[in-house]
Amino acid sequence: MRNKIPAVIIFCMVFATIFPNACGPAFAAKQRYIYGIGGVVKPSVDDKRPVNTAERSGTLAELAKDYPEYFKVKGSDSLKQVALTFDDGPDDQYTAKILDILKKYDVRATFFVVGWRAKARPDLVRRMVKEKHVVGNHTYSHRELSWGSLYQFQQQVLSTQSAIKPSAGYAPKLLRTPYGAINEKQLKWAGAAGFVVIFWNVDSLDWKQLSPAQVSGNILRAVQPGSIILEHAGGGGGQNLSGTVNSLPHIIVTLRSRGYRFVTVPELLHIPKQK
Template identity: 50%
Template sequence: MFKYVLLVCLLQALIVSGCGSSVHHEEQLMPLAKQDTAQRLPLAAETLQYAAPAGPDLYELQRIIAIQQYEASKQPAPPPPAPPAPVQPEIAADSHAGKKKRSKQTASTAAVRKSENRLTIAQLIKKYPDSFLLKAPHSRQKAALTFDDAPDDKYTPQVLDILKKYNVKATFFVVGSRAEKHPGMVKRMVQEGHIVGNHSYNHALFPKLDDDTFKHQINKTDDIINKLTGYNPKFFRPPYGEISESQLNWAASRNILVVNWNVDSQDWRQVNEQRVIHNVMKDVKPGCIILQHSAGGPGQDLSGTVKALPSIIEQIRAKGISLVTLPELLGQPKQK
């Protein structure tokens, strides 16, 4: 009997010890679980660079992480969550207030379902291969340098000087509000043989816009570009590479070609010259479209892009690949 009691006591001690250990580990893990998402994203993005060859799924993950990083870098910390609202008494089913409440619930449910049914960028590219491109549809010994967020009076002139020195023609996706401030830069692009594309009026995240606002962004920027270049651009790149299915269909109906990229320099992360070169050259191949930036947000340092550009041009040419504009790469006119 004494042995039995002793055995029971030992088992209880082991159980208590195990529970204590579990609680201790849980307490250790909680701070990690509460880390800010933006602090973890750079490591995730860095890991993805070496995870696997680029493809639709990896592209989708990289795009999502890039958007989240960019948004986290420019947004202030969110305010603490508001206290939960007090529980309201049940509203009679046949009352006007009850009908209003049910209507709001229905609308909320519909919005959630709409969000759940939204196609990813990879799915849109697969579904609309003629309207949404990441690269040239056919393999050829050509590639395209593209520069987003132009123009400004600091980095855009430096990029244009280098392209002129190496006799390279590129494609610039300009932001309408910036083109209004620096019209001379846009005119210089055209004079030196570059192609100008639409990159929205103020770099909005398009899927969050209603249809009228989205169309206004495109049309207003087209008008600005037309006054400076003499044509309405055929090529359009949505900010952050993000666009909804309905917006893509509207663009296609206006003879607009949506063009993203399949080689990302990640220069917007303000990386140095060697990292920009590495990010580009590891993925360069015939038919690719390379993303870089020739202007940035307030205080954004794009000196890595400027310093890396000569080496990128030389290394791509050493591979036997010619650098051309998007119209030449894709076999499309520059205007609608």
């Protein structure tokens, strides 16, 4: 469930619609929200995901420029390397199938796991590490946190560290926030706490329960050297990610035929090995 939006923010949004300059740059500077490869996150009553609007353009680039040491969207374009990343696992239906395919094709990936799921399926987290994948933090309960307090954000991240470490053998340095939503204060805390916040520049849109051809097309049309590719290894209740699973062999074979090499996020971004 989405956090309640502070009344002052709602008031300012409505007031600013009528009087565009009323809130001024001082308010705008405090509300730098980002979502994936877009920008400003706006609340949505009917949608479970933040609304995608044209207003987002530029925000992501600004934060990547302001905090390049711990806010990453892609790797270098000088080498034909890409990183497959999988969010929302481990789950009972799809994670093991994805791991089976990666093992068959000798591909290493990066899994951003949800804390309560890591605690429920430590065997799958151990398997990820055993098969030389990298495990990252995707918060404990997969809530949209950018509108909440810094304390809530910290607790979601730190409790996930505690949930992952017993089975992974390390507390991750990599962090990806649910829905790609984060505010500047949260981002600064994450960097100071030693995290590297990982976004993406290729979105499979597999969460829409697309067909294998659609998932493949979304990835293969957009991939460039240094791409970080977003997919999912776990779904919500009743969510069908068979398109993700069934498209994976084709994606791997096609990109290799184009000369690409699959690497983990730390390899792509030259981040020191997880400990």
